[in-house]
Amino acid sequence: MYSVETYNLTKIYSNGVKAVDKINLQINEGEIYGLLGPNGAGKTTTIKMLTTALKPTEGSAKVAGYDIVKESMKVRMNVGIVPQDLTADEDLTGMENLLMVSKFYNVPYGKAKENIDKLVKLVDLRDSINKLVGQYSGGMRRRLELIMGLVHNPRVLFLDEPTLGLDVQTRSLMWEYIRNIQQIENITIILTSHYLEEVDALSNRLSIINKGKIVVTGTPEELKKSIGGDIVVLTFKNGKEALQATDILKTYKASRITELSIKIKSSDFSKDSQTILGILKESNLEPLRIQVEKPSLDTVFLEYVGRSLPDEEGDSDSRKMMLMMRRLRK
Amino acid sequence: MSGLIPLTMREIKKWYRNPTFFIVGLLQPLFWIALFGSAFDITRTAPQYSYYILQGAPNYITFIIGGIATTTALFTGMFAGMNIIWDRRLGPLGRFLASPIRRSSIVMSKVLGATVRIIVQIFILFLAALLIPSGLILPKNFNILDVLIIAVTVLLIGIFFASLFSAIAIRITRQETIMGIVNLVNLPLMFASYALFPKNLMAPWIGNIAQYNPVSWSAIIIRTIIINGKLSQAQWNTVLNNFVYLLLTTLFVVVITIILAEKEIRN
Structure with missing residues (x-):
């Protein structure tokens, strides 16, 4: 039996936007499963449906063995959620927040306390657990959010962008905590992210989602292998040249990715480069810039989504996060 | 309903931990009594009419x-609605909605939290009114039953307003919207009622409207008891009628709030 299984799960919002389009997932028990995609790909909508916050328009899904529509309360009892937004109450201490959430799940006080103490230790929050959450740093708040989703010993944990807006150091620390939690609690974790390294570092398997659809599924290694060589990005002076080059390099599966650049595939570019540049030279074409990408999740993404995850996306997210934190601190 | 108790405890903790909020909430009724109560000192300015105007x-x-x-209940009741919107904007509502608790318990915890605040405020209001010079004068035969009726009335009007403003807040996402609505309904609720002035001082049209205002009902119950102590049959009937109106209206608003919360609340 799968821990999470979806059949043609679809969500069309009232404004007509098809956020999730016939997604089929099969997630094994005890797996860390990554959902990778650019902003607006449908990751959060998928998570919201699987955690019963949204009703699917079509299709169905089972989480921890329960139907997300017909048995939504049972699903809620068995899943933990760490949403993108911060949810702890700033006017209460970390401990009070955790105990309150335990009561939502009818966990008896003694058991809740025992479980919380264990979790707090796991994410190194022991020194500040009795302080008001309003005094926490961004990283501490994220750690608290992480364990708030675990107080009732769920069988499936959903992490929606768990390290959004955190600095690199804090991020790798969070990864460590997530790995430890998975091992100690032996829990299924579903992780959404648009940080490639995050999904690469954490997940056993992943699906790349784009525009509401699953583009490809596999282990990080499988996906990297499936690329079958290097991806080379050639940038030209103008659009006309790029167009021309796309035509000439058809045998290398050339395709336009931006106005000025095209990507081609080559089993080993260090060998092929002379030939390729030679072909271009015949038509009086000379790329301004050549980028060679060794197989990585970046290239996988580039290959399957047709564009890379823009860097500034992460930056604007952390800016958004900072703004939110500032608003919260007021 | 496993969420109701922990969520109500949260409301109460947040209240007494926030010193400004706590003290302001206690000072407000005192200002009412000390300033408004003294500004219209009708027994001095128009002693010949005061018995008639003040109904004895x-x-x-x-x-x-x-x-x-009653006005204190009105103002504090607004915060129940306001707090729902805060929870939505700051994030906790997302956590509550994802938990296996009844959605109505999220809203009803605000109602209960505000009601507790209202009861404490009004208790202090009465205490202060008794202590200040030329303040509240209780009738000779004021007894425990009178206290009980006043307490239940305060409880009902507290639940009424907290529930009303919570119901309004269920689908609202912006602070400004609920502030606007609150400001809009405050004045008619307060002044088209017998809370501050007796009916015979009001223009007939507003005096007639005021009899349908829950603010009037609660004010009349408390006033009739606190002025007269031992009630005549007619006075009992007045108290009883107003009490039934208040009870039924409060129940109605609570039921509507619960239904709306179950169906409509979302992040």
């Missing part, structure tokens, strides 16, 4: 205390 109350504060208690 020995002074204006005694006349008006039921109205001030």
Whole structure:
């Protein structure tokens, strides 16, 4: 039996936007499963449906063995959620927040306390657990959010962008905590992210989602292998040249990715480069810039989504996060 | 309903931990009594009419205390609605909605939290009114039953307003919207009622409207008891009628709030 299984799960919002389009997932028990995609790909909508916050328009899904529509309360009892937004109450201490959430799940006080103490230790929050959450740093708040989703010993944990807006150091620390939690609690974790390294570092398997659809599924290694060589990005002076080059390099599966650049595939570019540049030279074409990408999740993404995850996306997210934190601190 | 108790405890903790909020909430009824109650000192300015206007109350504060208690419930009840919107904007609502608790318990915890605040505020209001010079004068045969009726009335009007403003807040996402609505309904609720002035001082049209205002019902119950102590049959009937109106209206608003919360609340 799968821990999470979806059949043609679809969500069309009232404004007509098809956020999730016939997604089929099969997630094994005890797996860390990554959902990778650019902003607006449908990751959060998928998570919201699987955690019963949204009703699917079509299709169905089972989480921890329960139907997300017909048995939504049972699903809620068995899943933990760490949403993108911060949810702890700033006017209460970390401990009070955790105990309150335990009561939502009818966990008896003694058991809740025992479980919380264990979790707090796991994410190194022991020194500040009795302080008001309003005094926490961004990283501490994220750690608290992480364990708030675990107080009732769920069988499936959903992490929606768990390290959004955190600095690199804090991020790798969070990864460590997530790995430890998975091992100690032996829990299924579903992780959404648009940080490639995050999904690469954490997940056993992943699906790349784009525009509401699953583009490809596999282990990080499988996906990297499936690329079958290097991806080379050639940038030209103008659009006309790029167009021309796309035509000439058809045998290398050339395709336009931006106005000025095209990507081609080559089993080993260090060998092929002379030939390729030679072909271009015949038509009086000379790329301004050549980028060679060794197989990585970046290239996988580039290959399957047709564009890379823009860097500034992460930056604007952390800016958004900072703004939110500032608003919260007021 | 496993969420109701922990969520209500949270409301109460947040209240007494926030010193400004706590003290302001206690000072407000005191200002009402000290400033408004003294500004209209009708027993001094128009002694020949005061018995008629104040319906037999020995002074204006005694006349008006039921109205001030009700107005206090009105103002504090607004915060129940406001807090729902805060929870939505700051994030906790997302966590509550994802938990296996009844959605109505999220909203009803605000109602209960505000009601507790209202009861404490009104208790202090009465205490202060008794202590200040030329303040509240209780009738000779004021007894425990009177206290009980006043307490239940305060409880009902507290639940009524907290529930009303919570129901309004269920689908609202912006602070400004609920502030606007609150400001809009405050004045008619307060002044188209018998809370601050007796009916015979009002223009007939507003005096007639005021009899359908829950603010009037609660003010009349408290006032009739606090002025007269031992009630005549007619006075009992007045108290009883107004009490039934208040009880039924409160129940109605609570039921509507619960239904709306179950169906409509979302992040």
